[in-house]
Amino acid sequence: MGITLFNTLTQKKEHFLPQEDEVIRFYVCGPTVYDLIHIGNARVFVLFDALRRFLEWMGFRVVFVQNFTDVDDKILKRAQEEGKHPQEIAEYYIEQYWIDAGRLKVKKASFHPRATEHVPEIIALIRRLEEKGFTYAVEGDILFDVSRFPEYGKLSRKNLAELEEGARVEVRYKKRNPADFVLWKQAKPGEPFWESPWGKGRPGWHIECSAMAMKYLGETLDIHAGGVDLIFPHHENEIAQSEAASGRPFARFFLHNGYININQEKMSKSLGNILTVRSLCDTYPPEALRIALFSTHYRNPINIDPQLLDSAKNYTERIKNLLRALSFIERKIEEHPQRVGRDEGEEEGEIMKFKGLFIQALEDDFNTPQALAAFSEFVRYANIYLLPARGRWARQVLQAMREFLSMVEDILGIIPEGSWQEEEEAILHLVEERERARRVKDWSKADALREEVKKRGYLLEDTPLGTRWYRAEEEG
Ligand SMILES: [Zn+2]
Structure with missing residues (x-):
């Protein structure tokens, strides 16, 4: 230790x-x-x-x-x-x-x-x-x-x-x-x-x-x-x-x-x-440049090429996806309190495990590639937990996810922020407007809003909980 x-x-x-x-x-x-x-x-x-x-x-x-x-x-x-x-x-x-x-x-x-x-x-x-x-x-x-x-x-x-x-x-x-x-x-x-x-x-x-x-x-x-x-x-x-x-x-x-x-x-x-x-x-977004630099152990030589930078950019897109999914579930459990569940599967413990691996990697001669790998595992795990099909979500698990994300930002500075967040809010606004239109069966307005979202590079998915969105290129 x-x-x-x-x-x-x-x-x-x-x-x-x-x-x-x-x-x-x-x-x-x-x-x-x-x-x-x-x-x-x-x-x-x-x-x-x-x-x-x-x-x-x-x-x-x-x-x-x-x-x-x-x-x-x-x-x-x-x-x-x-x-x-x-x-x-x-x-x-x-x-x-x-x-x-x-x-x-x-x-x-x-x-x-x-x-x-x-x-x-x-x-x-x-x-x-x-x-x-x-x-x-x-x-x-x-x-x-x-x-x-x-x-x-x-x-x-x-x-x-x-x-x-x-x-x-x-x-x-x-x-x-x-x-x-x-x-x-x-x-x-x-x-x-x-x-x-x-x-x-x-x-x-x-x-x-x-x-x-x-x-x-x-x-x-x-x-x-x-x-x-x-x-x-x-x-x-x-x-x-x-x-x-x-x-x-x-x-x-x-x-x-x-x-x-x-x-x-x-x-x-x-x-x-x-x-x-x-x-x-x-x-490239700054977070992607930081991820690219962290992807190799600091003592080793690093080769910067478009492949590395693009894969670092994909890594930031995966983080954005998680942030979207997390905000979506957080909003939905506020709207539908019956969706609040308890942490029965010890998910919080799992998140703590990823957090522990992240810190351990950094304690060991500041091994950032290993820390990124631990965080990446967490992202994969969290995305599964946040799937709408799950039905119920424990507040303390969502909270543990937020805390891990904010810790990773404090230390590595790789969580996307800035103009991206404004863009997300604009999309959320359009999605909510579309949901209202659908409730009053104004299908032509709903379709127009879907097109508007698409023009901005996002695709919509209607789930039993409501509408989620993705960057178009992540769908494939
Ligand atoms: Zn000097």
Whole structure:
């Protein structure tokens, strides 16, 4: 029992409890704001949003921090291309992030710090490293000397000798060790800069995460998460500089989600197959995109293709069907109290069983595909229970179904809502009008209403309890 998570630091599934009762300090590396977010970014944000929701559902208070990298070479390049100020680019793409993340039902973090608003903290952290002798200057830049941190490589399991032999990355100048990285970059003409003890410059990418994480969460985080591509060098460097400064472990758990492929190919600008959240949201409901991302275990690579997205969309249609059937029965037992039965077949117990399997799956290294499977079984079971032929329904069973649905929404955010509900109400209105017409034997009006419903893509089924409706394509 209890929660286990796979910790990249130990390469093991470990029992997870926060260092302080009830409070979880959780940091996720956020986007570099120079473009619209794509499905690969979305995988990180949606997954850890759901893990955070799950931990909250389990009763923890989660302090959740996700940063914006708003000063970076990519932003400067974009600004130059568009003839804009880098800050304008960053502001614009932060706005776009809110739109896309909102559409994906990603909850806002407790804090969304921006690098440019934390330069004093970043400078203070570099000063601490400097005082302890972990830094050196080359041509105006301040670098971290990895050879001074013996545990360097403990996350990615690389050793310095290996890195020495490896390809020389960016030979801008002579580093002491190839893995040494920039903490503070000297400003080039025309670049944004801040005053610092080392002259005009700007922070390196790695140091901003350490400074912001420690500011909002303290020196030791419970969970630090991001994509697998961040293990090296980003997270390795965050560990080195944070632990060198504080003398304490930087994060107890490092979680990493797997790569994303598009139609079995790596997603890249050069292949021209970048799938933005913006374009996906125009074709698929957000719940379907979340389901698609949850359909593979977070540590495994995921292949996004139309088949996966369509099957995720079907999954949402099945949920809608259940919601329709449930509302139908709930309405009908209010209209016909003689239809209220007792829970004689222990159906409530069955629903609790599905709920238990759902939670168990998530407790086991956040196994979302297994949780989706348990929920799917529940949907199948509930649909049978809600068939009009049954005749009687127990209120407590319907209530248990509602509670399970709302729990699944709280944690995974996959229950269809929004415009769909308005559409449903409009259909209900037409169906009720048709029922009235039928009662007074106004057949031509009833037929006209049936046609109207059909035009909106729904088919009607008259049952002894009244009229139910379906999406036309689900009938076959
Ligand atoms: Zn980071």
